[in-house]
Amino acid sequence: MKNALIAGLIGGLIGAVISAAVGYVVPLPPHAAANALGNGISGLFSGFFGGFMALLVEGLKARRAASAA
Secondary structure, X not given: XXXXXXXXXXXXXXXXXXHHHHHHHOOOOOXXXXXXXXXXXXXXXXXXXXXXXXXXXXXXXXXXXXXXX
């Protein structure tokens, strides 16, 4: 459980960086609906990449533990 939490934290930090980058690249639109859509897409990407990176880190740790045994 501890390893999954650490991997999730790392993935979440990477997701936050990606979300900030998307927010910087895509300028703030003047309409609230377009802004909400942009934030939703940014959240989707950051959540996906955060979860994906957490899975990659956890898989790497599992492979290292299996090869050490």
